[in-house]
Amino acid sequence: MIEPWLYLALTATAVLAGFIDAIAGGGGLITVPALLAAGVPPLHALGTNKIQSMFGTSVATANFARAGMIEWRRNIPLVAAVFVGASIGVLLVQAIKADALRIVIPVLLIANAAYILLSPRMSDADAHERLSRPAYAPLAGAIGFYDGFFGPGTGSFFATSLVGLRGLGLTRATALAKLLNLTSNIASVTFFALGGHILWSLGLCMALGSMTGGWLGSHSAMRFGAKLIRPLLVVLSLALTARIVWSYFAG
Template identity: 70%
Template sequence: MIEPWVYAALTATAVLTGFIDAIAGGGGLIMMPALLSAGVPPINALATNKLQSMFGTSVACSNYARAGLIDWRANLLTICLVFAGATAGVIVVQTIDTRALSLIIPMLLMAVALYVLVSPRMSDEDAHQRIGARGYAPVGAAIGAYDGFFGPGTGSFFTATLVGLRGLGLTRATALTKLFNLTSNVASVLFFAIGGKMFWLLGLCMAAGAMAGGWIGSHTAMRFGARLIRPLLVILSIGLTARLLWTYFTA
């Protein structure tokens, strides 16, 4: 039984995580521990976090789209493959032990943080792309599968690969990241719900907070661009790495 004050506390927390997710991703670094400390079982915490994240991401994605930062048609194949990948990830995570990923993923996140720090490409200027939108689709599918299976750092992975492989400026990459995040969240919510893992009332209360945070965060990112997104992406990647390593070695 969840106490009434927990609903209010987690809804307030969702405002912060929605803000962070809209700019750099990584809100799960805050929300997942909050859910677990409130007594929500791990698989239900993962499912409910996806529900609130879906609503917050939808607001951020809508704001970026209205600003003309998302090319829907060019990314249709990636959207479909991200959805398929996330679906597979959700199905698998409900059947196997995820402890091994708790050691692998921090290494990947640290690589993302280092890339953001040293790469001259991490700016708002578009650069020469290494692969096109269709070539990127399998990469998006793999990240979507990871998001459905585990989740932390998904936004960082999308943003770093969109900049590094497709040559997008950081603000445009962040906008497209929200589209792909939303796609994987929709797939995750659908299949977690089918599996009966969702805490609906708690998730919808948190969704209200996430939507407010997503609106503020997306407008903030569009106003300040790479000079805000880049340091926040680094901080979140390093913070999430430390959190996952601590969890792995103290469990």
């Protein structure tokens, strides 16, 4: 049973996560450990995180779309690849025992925090593409699989690969990353819901916070470009992950 004050705390956390996710991705690095630290079981934490992320990402995607920064038809193959990959990922994670997830999740969180901290800085300038859109589709599907299986950092993986391999400027890459991330979220919510692994009241409360953060973050990204918020994201993620690890071994 989740205490009422935790609803407020987790909703406020979702505002911050939604803001960060809309700009640079990685909002799940805050919300997933926060849910686990609040005592939510691993699978329910992943499923509940997906519904709040889906709503927040939808707001950010809509804002980028209204600004004309998303090419819908040309990216249908990528959307399809991501949906299939995410569906497979979420089905697989539900087959893993909860005790194993309690060990795997902190390891993945730490790895993602290190990735964001150490990944190269990117700019808004378009560059030479190393992979065509069809060649990028399998990688997009793999990232979708990761999002279905776990999730945190997915937006960063999409944005980084779109910049480095597709040659998109960071803001354009962030816009397309939101569309692909929304796709994987929809697939994940569908199968987590079918498996009964979503705390709907908590997820919808957090969704309000995520939507607020997503709206603020996407407008900030379009106006100012990507900001250097990695240190904040990494510190929060590692602090919450340390809390989870301590609780696991103390228990």
